[in-house]
Amino acid sequence: MSDRITPEAVAKVAKLARLSLSDDELLHATHQLSDMLDHFADIDALDLDGVTPMTHPTPIANVMREDIEMDCLDRDEVLAAAPAAEDGRFRVPPIIGLDD
Amino acid sequence: MTDLTDSFPTTAIDIAWNVRNNIVRATEVVERHLAEIERREDDIHAFNLVLADEARERAAEIDDAVSVGRDVGPLAGVPIALKDNMCTRGIPTTCSSKILDGWRPPYDATVVTKLREAGAIVIGKTNLDEFAMGSSTENSAFGPTRNPHDTTRVPGGSSGGSAAAVAAGFAALSLGSDTGGSIRQPAALCGVVGVKPTYGAVSRYGLIAFASSLDQIGPFSTTVADASLLLESISGHDPLDSTSIRQGSLDITRQLDFGVAGLRVGRITDLPEGASSDVVERLEQAFDALRDAGAEIVDVEVPAFTYGLTAYYLIAPAEASSNLARYDGVRFGNRVEAPDTNAMYTATRTDGFGAEVKRRIMLGTYALSAGYYDAYYGRALKVRQRIADDFARAYERADVLLTPASPTVAFHLGDKTSDPMSMYLCDTYTIPSNLTGEPAMSVPFGTGDDGLPVGVQVLAPALQEAMMFRTAAVLEQRVPR
DSSP, X not given: OOOSSOHHHHHHXXXXXXXXXXXXXXXXXXXXXXXXXXXXXXXXXXXXXXXXXXXXXXXXXXXXXXXXXXXXXXXXXXXXXXXOEETTEEOOOOOSSSOO | OOOTTTOOOOSHHHHHHHHHTTSSOHHHHHHHHHHHHHHHHHHHOOEEEEOHHHHHHHHHHHHHXXXXXXXXXXXXXOEEEEETTBOBTTBOOOTTXXXXXXXXXXXXXXXXXXXXXTTOEEEEEEOOSGGGOOSSSOSOTTOOOOBTTBTTBOOOXXXXXXXHHHHTTSOSEEEEEOSSSTTHHHHHHHTSEEEEOOTTSBOOTTBOOSOTTTOOEEEEESSHHHHHHHHHHHBSOOTTOTTSOXXXXXXXXXXXXXXXXXXXXXEETTOOSOOOHHHHHHXXXXXXXXXXXXXXXXXXXXXXXXXXXXXXXXXXXXXXXXXXXXXXXXXXXXXXXXXXXXXXXXHHHHHHSOHHHHHHHHHHHHHHSTTTTIIIIXXXXXXXXXXXXXXXXXXXXXXXXXEESSSSSOOBTTSSTTOHHHHHGGGTTTHHHHHHTOOEEEEEEEEOGGGOEEEEEEEOSTTOHHHHHHHHHHHHHTOOO
């Protein structure tokens, strides 16, 4: 396998993505991501100077509508589908006061 | 048209005609499909959920409406299966992921609303690769779907459940979503018609997002005409989807039998290798069939085609890593409790996502991260533009293009699960149309190795669905025996 990506870099990516990996999973993921990045090196040699990046297939800019009142989702129905709710709001564990 | 005295209608067009004219009852249509599900679903596992009671109720409503002379719509009484990444109000929608298991959406996807208005009957929610990431429907939290033609083989993916449901006769029609080939590849492997429409032609409101600049909803059916009818029914502008094209529904069926006389059909001379010989042979026969029908076969080059796979597997995971950030255990789906929010997010996502979804989230996060953005995501976007430019040049010389839909016929379960790259290569021929946003469809064209179905892919410029369907209709009439 190549060394296109290190276990340390994969660990950082997993942390950013809010995923926890065991030591075995970390090594396996490093191996697989390296293989993929090897394959994706086929575009390295292309001369892409001056090419405009294409983010989207259609030339759509901002889409506006009249500022008029419309129906929206029912609050109780939305909250009923949430893992936890209280007093008409989403309930979550403490955000501050604990380490990380 | 079919009537009861010879055989019971099976295509959507025949079912709707018979139901609308009070020749066949929608309730009987539904019972026959439920019986077929009862008979074979245990072996195939096309569905995450069969909506037997709801389908029966809806059928009774349609029969009542027919009996009092009301117009019941162009898809009256037609059973349709929905890929389980389309929101159905109050009905579980899982994306075949543990993280959404049990979630009931508070709204319907626009396509679901349109289907109801057209008189169709939703008969179930179909299995998929988790969050539509995969090419075999083996990455489902609820177990794999199997190919109705050979249950030791995969149906393709990610819309494998929708393809299998139509191939097995569980539903006359189904809807899938296609981000890199997820309709066309399973259609090819299951021997049914599968269409990825022009980006923006069908509303994505209520389609759970994978890669938003690539995702598009489209039909599966047993005939080209059925796919045309379904696509007309679900297309058209939707103010709830800001990427929806501002025009009415697509106009295809009227032109379906116009033929291909004088049409320029492009053969891509620098197509990436990798298709097996049985698939290549069918593709050659497809060119011959179109030439015999009056088309002109022209050679074109699409040099950047071969870089599509790399561009796609950097862009799609990048968009997915952003889209799937919403699964944090707060607003919907499942939560793993922890003492604080950060620990809760991580515990929830680690437990809720499967291996392939995690792999793509990490790949996408990496491609977007500081220091690598320009080298990976930024370059992939430039390659995407290069591919679009190459297709635009090809379409100056050709009206439509023909390629394989899948490099091979259906493979065995487990064949590609240990090597992600081998699975990704299944999408070689389908990916470019997602990158450009142009329409493409797979139409069954004979069989290959082991007597399994082969699909030929027809590609067309943006919003040229009518021309694409005309070509597919000719191929359908000239299938090699």
